[in-house]
Amino acid sequence: MQMKSRNSIHEASFRDPSGYMFYDGVVLRRAINPIYFPQYKKLKESGFFKTLIDKGLLISQEETSVSEEKIIITPERIPFITNPYEWSFEQFKHAALHTLKIQKYALSKGFILKDASAYNVTFHKGKPIFIDSLSFDFYEDDTPWRAYKQFITHFLGPLVLAKFHGTEVFKMLQTHIDGIPVKLIASLLPAKTKLSSTLYTNIHLLAKMESKHSEDYKAETKVAKLSKKSQNNILDSLFDYIKNLDLKESSEWGDYYSKTNYEDAAFITKKDFVSSWVNALKPEKLIDVGGNDGTFARTVLDKVAQVIVTDIDSNAVDFNYKQLQKNKETNMLPFVCDVLQPAPGIGFNNTERDSLIDRLATYAPDVTMALALIHHITLSGNVPFEKSAEFFAKFSKYLIIEFPTREDSWVESLLVRKREFINHFDFYNESNFEAGYLDYFELEKKEVITGTKRILYLLKRRDDVG
Amino acid sequence: MISLYFDPGLGAMIVQAVVAAAAGVLLFSKGVMYKVKSFFGLTKEQDDTYDSIDIEEQDTDANEEQK
Numbered sequence: 001m002q003m004k005s006r007n008s009i010h011e012a013s014f015r016d017p018s019g020y021m022f023y024d025g026v027v028l029r030r031a032i033n034p035i036y037f038p039q040y041k042k043l044k045e046s047g048f049f050k051t052l053i054d055k056g057l058l059i060s061q062e063e064t065s066v067s068e069e070k071i072i073i074t075p076e077r078i079p080f081i082t083n084p085y086e087w088s089f090e091q092f093k094h095a096a097l098h099t100l101k102i103q104k105y106a107l108s109k110g111f112i113l114k115d116a117s118a119y120n121v122t123f124h125k126g127k128p129i130f131i132d133s134l135s136f137d138f139y140e141d142d143t144p145w146r147a148y149k150q151f152i153t154h155f156l157g158p159l160v161l162a163k164f165h166g167t168e169v170f171k172m173l174q175t176h177i178d179g180i181p182v183k184l185i186a187s188l189l190p191a192k193t194k195l196s197s198t199l200y201t202n203i204h205l206l207a208k209m210e211s212k213h214s215e216d217y218k219a220e221t222k223v224a225k226l227s228k229k230s231q232n233n234i235l236d237s238l239f240d241y242i243k244n245l246d247l248k249e250s251s252e253w254g255d256y257y258s259k260t261n262y263e264d265a266a267f268i269t270k271k272d273f274v275s276s277w278v279n280a281l282k283p284e285k286l287i288d289v290g291g292n293d294g295t296f297a298r299t300v301l302d303k304v305a306q307v308i309v310t311d312i313d314s315n316a317v318d319f320n321y322k323q324l325q326k327n328k329e330t331n332m333l334p335f336v337c338d339v340l341q342p343a344p345g346i347g348f349n350n351t352e353r354d355s356l357i358d359r360l361a362t363y364a365p366d367v368t369m370a371l372a373l374i375h376h377i378t379l380s381g382n383v384p385f386e387k388s389a390e391f392f393a394k395f396s397k398y399l400i401i402e403f404p405t406r407e408d409s410w411v412e413s414l415l416v417r418k419r420e421f422i423n424h425f426d427f428y429n430e431s432n433f434e435a436g437y438l439d440y441f442e443l444e445k446k447e448v449i450t451g452t453k454r455i456l457y458l459l460k461r462r463d464d465v466g
Numbered sequence: 467m468i469s470l471y472f473d474p475g476l477g478a479m480i481v482q483a484v485v486a487a488a489a490g491v492l493l494f495s496k497g498v499m500y501k502v503k504s505f506f507g508l509t510k511e512q513d514d515t516y517d518s519i520d521i522e523e524q525d526t527d528a529n530e531e532q533k
Contacts, residue, residue: 051521051523055521057521093516094515094516097516097519098516100519101518101519101520101521104519104520105520105521144474144478144479144480144482144483145482146474146479147474148474148478148479148482149474149475149478152478197488197491197492198488198489198492200488201481201484201485201488201489202485205481205484205485206477206478206481206485208477209477209478209480209481210475210477210478211477212477213475213476213477213480214475214477224476224479224480224482224483225483226479226482226483226486230482230483230486230487230490231482231486233486233489233490233493234482234485234486234489235519236489236493236519237488237489237490237492237493238489239519240493240496243516322515325515326515
């Protein structure tokens with residue numbers, strides 16, 4: 001497991017001298033250094049932490065031990081961390097609003113968020129939650145918000161760019177771990193954004209001021225001032241602006257399941273197989289890869305403690321997120337994932353943010369579902385069966401996988417697109433599929449979905465694999 | 467001075483005065499527009515599921531008193 005380094009300090013927490021996260025066995029704890037004791041004590045004793053925790057805004061934490069050298073706290077465990085480049089538009093928006101809300105509350109209590117990194121927020125129990133309890137510091141009268149620029153590069157910039165260019169923009173955060181540079185954001189925005197007072201001041205003017213003062217070596221002697229009222233105006237105005245942000249091509253989720261190539265009866269048959277197989281396995285953790293808006297995962301949602309649904313389509317993830325909020329589902333976690341290009345490990349040493357495969361292997365779902373996915377991996381991605389089997393075997397104990405045969409209309413259309421190379425894909429058939437997958441898995445169950453050209457498999461990872 | 471690990475950038479600190487001024491004007495005019503619109507019954511409900519920026523504190527205080 002790469003999440004643990006030799007000294008078991010969590011790889012994502014070295015930047016802040018106030019403290020660090022570490023593994024005590026399998027439990028993740030937070031150590032606070034003496035430099036941060038005054039802040040921590042005030043945050044705790046004033047009831048600030050308690051209010052945020054009671055409101056479900058900050059992850060709950062227990063004080064484990066106190067000494068002169070260190071205070072150790074143990075935060076509630078978050079089973080699976082999603083990163084900003086894996087969020088849908090609505091999720092990204094809510095993480096931004098969440099950060100502003102916490103900063104405004106902090107300011108009213110004499111504190112500030114000293115950093116506004118998007119990595120301080122993740123999704124837990126169906127809601128955004130702030131996870132870095134050392135991000136707070138004392139407010140000094142009339143000082144501007146020092147995390148302001150970080151908020152723009154981590155939140156406002158990516159959101160506004162997504163509005164104009166689509167949510168693919170969020171993937172830029174994989175190459176810019178501390179946010180998209182302001183200058184780059186400004187240059188990518190259409191000229192008309194200069195007419196918006198919010199975008200002009202927060203992005204274009206900021207970019208100008210940045211380059212004007214970037215080589216100002218006497219910076220420390222100059223002090224900028226800002227009243228608390230003014231800072232609240234910035235926060236309120238950003239909150240309003242972001243809350244009303246929509247994607248320009250606000251494509252309503254195109255109801256994928258009305259475009260399926262099979263009858264309602266077959267749809268129900270497939271659902272019945274999936275739910276009876278899943279229920280028999282009694283899983284604690286399930287992941288549906290390429291699970292769309294969560295339709296199939298929802299058939300077992302009341303029987304499984306934790307359900308993760310990924311999809312390549314940010315709109316489908318968005319639709320799932322809206323649904324889970326509406327239904328108040330606390331055990332559903334959707335995020336965006338392209339199986340052909342899963343999120344890599346990024347940051348210093350490539351370990352600050354773990355790769356998707358590492359996170360999934362650590363999470364170790366009991367059941368993985370891959371329905372109506374293999375033909376895309378194999379025929380659109382040109383991934384041989386044994387390679388995709390290897391991928392699933394890295395993190396799945398049981399795998400429920402649907403194989404659409406060559407006669408399936410979608411497979412046919414994918415094959416037709418190969419044109420003169422169509423013969424190169426003759427390997428796409430049932431027996432080669434089984435040969436590839438049975439290298440890594442044992443066959444438990446196999447059923448043809450009546451009324452379709454598809455076969456559903458229940459596979460179990462071989463003991464000598466993984 | 468409290469030492470902080472994140473460099474806020476002088477430009478970003480200075481610009482906030484202008485940002486705040488613009489935000490103030492915008493918030494004020496939005497407030498006026500809201501009053502005008504609600505007078506004519508033109509206000510619409512937001513469909514975003516995230517609530518407001520402000521934290522209601524009454525209930526936690528009440529909880530503390532009960533304990």
